[in-house]
Amino acid sequence: xxxxxxxxxxxxxxxxxxxxxxxxxxxxxxxxxxxxxxxxxxxxxxxxxxxxxxxxxxxxxxxxxxxxxxxxxxxxxxxxxxxxxxxxxxxxxxxxxxxxxxxxxxxxxxxxxxxxxxxxxxxxxxxxxxxxxxxxxxxxxxxxxxxxxxxxxxxxxxxxxxxxxxxxxxxxxxxxxxxxxxxxxxxxxxxxxxxxxxxxxxxxxxxxxxxxxxxxxxxxxxxxxxxxxxxxxxxxxxxxxxxxxxxxxxxxxxxxxxxxxxxxxxxxxxxxxxxxxxxxxxxxxxxxxxxxxxxxxxxxxxxxxxxxxxxxxxxxxxxxxxxxxxxxxxxxxxxxxxxxxxxxxxxxxxxxxxxxxxxxxxxxxxxxxxxxxxxxxxxxxxxxxxxxxxxxxxxxxxxxxxxxxxxxxxxxxxxxxxxxxxxxxxxxxxxxxxxxxxxxxxxxxxxxxxxxxxxxxxxxxxxxxxxxxxxxxxxxxxxxxxxxxxxxxxxxxxxxxxxxxxxxxxxxxxxxxxxxxxxxxxxxxxxxxxxxxxxxxxxxxxxxxxxxxxxxxxxxxxxxxxxxxxxxxxxxxxxxxxxxxxxxxxxxxxxxxxxxxxxxxxxxxxxxxxx
Numbered sequence: 310x311x312x313x314x315x316x317x318x319x320x321x322x323x324x325x326x327x328x329x330x331x332x333x334x335x336x337x338x339x340x341x342x343x344x345x346x347x348x349x350x351x352x353x354x355x356x357x358x359x360x361x362x363x364x365x366x367x368x369x370x371x372x373x374x375x376x377x378x379x380x381x382x383x384x385x386x387x388x389x390x391x392x393x394x395x396x397x398x399x400x401x402x403x404x405x406x407x408x409x410x411x412x413x414x415x416x417x418x419x420x421x422x423x424x425x426x427x428x429x430x431x432x433x434x435x436x437x438x439x440x441x442x443x444x445x446x447x448x449x450x451x452x453x454x455x456x457x458x459x460x461x462x463x464x465x466x467x468x469x470x471x472x473x474x475x476x477x478x479x480x481x482x483x484x485x486x487x488x489x490x491x492x493x494x495x496x497x498x499x500x501x502x503x504x505x506x507x508x509x510x511x512x513x514x515x516x517x518x519x520x521x522x523x524x525x526x527x528x529x530x531x532x533x534x535x536x537x538x539x540x541x542x543x544x545x546x547x548x549x550x551x552x553x554x555x556x557x558x559x560x561x562x563x564x565x566x567x568x569x570x571x572x573x574x575x576x577x578x579x580x581x582x583x584x585x586x587x588x589x590x591x592x593x594x595x596x597x598x599x600x601x602x603x604x605x606x607x608x609x610x611x612x613x614x615x616x617x618x619x620x621x622x623x624x625x626x627x628x629x630x631x632x633x634x635x636x637x638x639x640x641x642x643x644x645x646x647x648x649x650x651x652x653x654x655x656x657x658x659x660x661x662x663x664x665x666x667x668x669x670x671x672x673x674x675x676x677x678x679x680x681x682x683x684x685x686x687x688x689x690x691x692x693x694x695x696x697x698x699x700x701x702x703x704x705x706x707x708x709x710x711x712x713x714x715x716x717x718x719x720x721x722x723x724x725x726x727x728x729x730x731x732x733x734x735x736x737x738x739x740x741x742x743x744x745x746x747x748x749x750x751x752x753x754x755x756x757x758x759x760x761x762x763x764x765x766x767x768x769x770x771x772x773x774x775x776x777x778x779x780x781x782x783x784x785x786x787x788x789x790x791x792x793x794x795x796x797x798x799x800x801x802x803x804x805x806x807x808x809x810x811x812x813x814x815x816x817x818x819x820x821x822x823x824x825x826x827x828x829x830x831x832x833x834x835x836x837x838x839x840x841x842x843x844x845x846x847x848x849x850x851x852x853x854x855x856x857x858x859x860x861x862x863x864x865x866x867x868x869x870x871x872x873x874x875x876x877x878x879x880x881x882x883x884x885x886x887x888x889x890x891x892x893x894x895x896x897x898x899x900x901x902x903x904x905x906x907x908x909x910x911x912x913x914x915x916x917x918x919x920x
Contacts, residue, residue, distance in 0.1 A: 360615040360622045360629065363608070365549060366596040369536040369576070374592050377442040377532065378871055379493050380482045382459065383475030384408075385434045386427075391466035391517075392434035393458075400435050400459060401428060403484050411474070434464040437482065438475050438495050440526045441870045445580045445588035450528040453757055453867050454495045457519040466517035468841060472496050477526065492532070497525040500760060501841045520841070521867070523760045534578040534592060541574040548600060550576055555602050556594075556632070557581055597628035609637035613644065616652050623655035630659035638665050645671045654683055661690035666697060673703040676715075685718045692722035701728045708747040708765065713861060717753060720745055720763060732767070736824035740840040744817055750858030752816070752847060757863060760840045762820055762847070765858070770814045771795055772855045779849050786850075788814060795819060799836045801827075808836065816856060820847065 357367040384404055385392065396404075408424035427433060440454035456472055458464040476491035483489075499520035538545055553568035553576075565579045584591035599608055609630060616626040630637050637659075644656035645668065657675065660668035675687040688707070691700050707719035708730070723745075724731045730746040740760035744767035751765035775795060777786040785798040795814050800807040812822045823843045825835025838846065851860040 358622060358625065360612060360619070360625050361597070363599055363601065364596065364629070365536065365552070365598050365600060368540075368545065368600065369538045369549065371592060371596055372535040372537060373533050374444050374596075376444060376870060377479050377492070378439065379442055379477035379479055379526075380437065380439045381475045381477040381491070381495075382482075382484070383436050383438045383456070383495070384428075384473045385436050385456065385467055385470040385499065386432065386473060388432045388434060388464075388467070388470045390431045391464065391468065392431050392470075393462040393464040394429050394431055394433075395461075395463050396428075396435040396459065397461040399484050400461070404428060404435060407476075434467060434470065435459045435462055436464075436467070436472065438472065438477060439871060440477060440493070440495065441867065442493060442526075442528055442532060443588050444532065444592050445534040445578070446528045446532045447580055447585055447588070448528055448530050450585070450588075451524040452493075452526040452528070453524060454522050454526045455519065455867055455871070456499055456522060464518060466501075467499050467520050468501050468517050468845075469839065470499050470520075472499060472522060472525070491529060493526050493528050495522060495526040497522040498839060499841065500756075501845070521756055523756070524758060531580075534580065534588075534595075536568075536576040536578065536595075538574045538576075541572075543573045546570040546573055546576060552598065552600050552602050553578070553595065556598055557591075593628050594632050597625065598632040599629075605633050605636040606640065609633055609640040613640060616644075616655060620649055620651040623651040626652075627655040627658040627662075630656075631662045635663050635665075638663055642667060650679070650683065654679075654686070657687070658690060661694055664695055669694070669697060669699055669703075673700075676704075676707060681712065681714070684712075684715055688715070688718040688722045692725040696726075701726060701730075704728075705730055705746075708745060709749045713751075713859065716747075716749075716751065716765070717861075717863070720753070720765070734821065736821060737826050737835075737837070739824055740843075742817065742820055742824070750856075752851070752856065752858070752860045754844055754862045757867065762840075762843065764817055764820070767815075767817055769816050769857065771816060771819060771850065772857060773814065775855050777850060777853060777855065779846060784846060797822070797836070801836075810834070810836075816847075 361367050382400055382403055384407075405424050405428065408427070435458075436456050437459050438454050438456050440452050442450070442452060446452075454477075456467065458467065472495065474494055474496040477493040477495055478489040478491050480489055499522055501517055501520045536549065538549070547570060550566075550568045550570045554566050557567040559566055560581045560583060562582055563579065567579050567581060569577045569579070571577055578595065580588050580591055601608075612626050612629050616622055630641055641656040641659050642665070644652050645660065647653040647656070653671075654675070657668055657672055661672060669691070672687045672691055676684050676691075679687065688704065691704060694700060701723065704719050704722050704726075705728070707715050708723075710716050710719065720731065724733075724743070732744045734742045734744070736742055740762065743761055743763045745763060745765045746767065747765040749765060750769040753763040753765065755761040755763070771788070773788045773792065773795075774790045775786055775788040777784075779785070783800045783803070786795055788795040793814055794811040797810050797812055798807055799810075808827070810822070812819055820843060822835050823838045823846060824840075825833060825837070827837045828834045847856065848860060850856050
């Protein structure tokens, strides 16, 4: 190894420094520092009402808060020649694919042959099915569906039919590869409302091209509820998560915490089991919950002052007090007798939801003297309170109210409370007969949930003498003026042997007889009519003047909700607030084949099928 003197080293130092400088310069040029391409989403400006300041809704937007309208094509079977083999080509092709996928050609099912042969019968009908899924609904949630004949078919009636299981998808009605993935399914026997519309098909003013399947829809997978912060922040995400989990701790059989932070701007929500049947209430409580869960009394007082200054915020005030819990009851009790209706009703609503017994006499007084909307709302609030004889005794007097809607609301209240004035009789698993102790006769039909025929006045009788001919002579009824029974002749089909029975003339006994299963003639035998057929028979008797009192149907809430969602203004898309990935499966999961055609994305139902 060569040896260098001190002088030689001194001469080399400047040369080494130059080389080092040049090397560093080359490194910098070869590997420049990359420029950051990340730009943080700017915060969303939120216009928060003063009464909502300090709430979760003041800092985050709840995704999935609205109802979801779902639709699909389906096939109704079991019609007696009132269906239609004629249908649009695209719908027929889709039904054939679905029938093949569900193996409906299996001989063991005894469905009448191959899918093509089934569709070539006038005993089937192509239909459109639609329903509403509530926000945050969990898998298995039941909901009502509406069924109506598809445009382009010649169906004359869906009476007596049954919907084969049909897939339901969000968004517009489409066919082929562009359609969203199904999030629900529907099927079951169809109920025809005998007085659903004034513009109906048939001489008896019954719209037989449209029907309901009560509780016929089922959610296939959980519908997500998520919070997206207006201003991304890991600290605020953790704060909101802790607040929500403090207010809604994990319940038994709840797999995950109620709130789970996923990023600096996203929190996923799990609906607790106690809110499975009313996920909408859970969503509202989340939105109106305070971020700071301490100082409940001070927050309740602030809400009270804001409400008195602006009575128009009564709805938000009621939810905010409910979210605060029972500690705010002493503060809202001061408003139970407030002179203004809106603050008083907000306090009464919160008190009832928090199960304050002192709210009962004030709600009963509201039922007596309030506006029609507040009267119904008060009865609904009383129906959900815990056991209290004062409620049951107080509500019974409204079963004979002058206002028909109040009579229905009083019945629903007492029914939910399992009061003895409402007696329930299941009829062969098909539907329920309910007898209500009342003085004014009335027959009431439900159009939501489990099918029910409700008779107000359990001792009401068929008016006699009676002679009735229904369904081209398949059902005949007759009775003399002084005869305590009604003679009934019934033939299930034009080719089957008839049955002749004597049935007590009470409306309840006649209804029960029509629904009971057929069998050896005796006390327990009946003629096994469906819910729709039983209603049709009773309605025919009423229109002929053989049943006293009124014959009413529950308000069509399903159609009202669907129309509301259709007319609801679409939200403005914010470029800094991208569309939530799970709100519509069609945005992520659907195939990109653009060759399929859209079928009646918004059919003009009014022109073809009266609603």
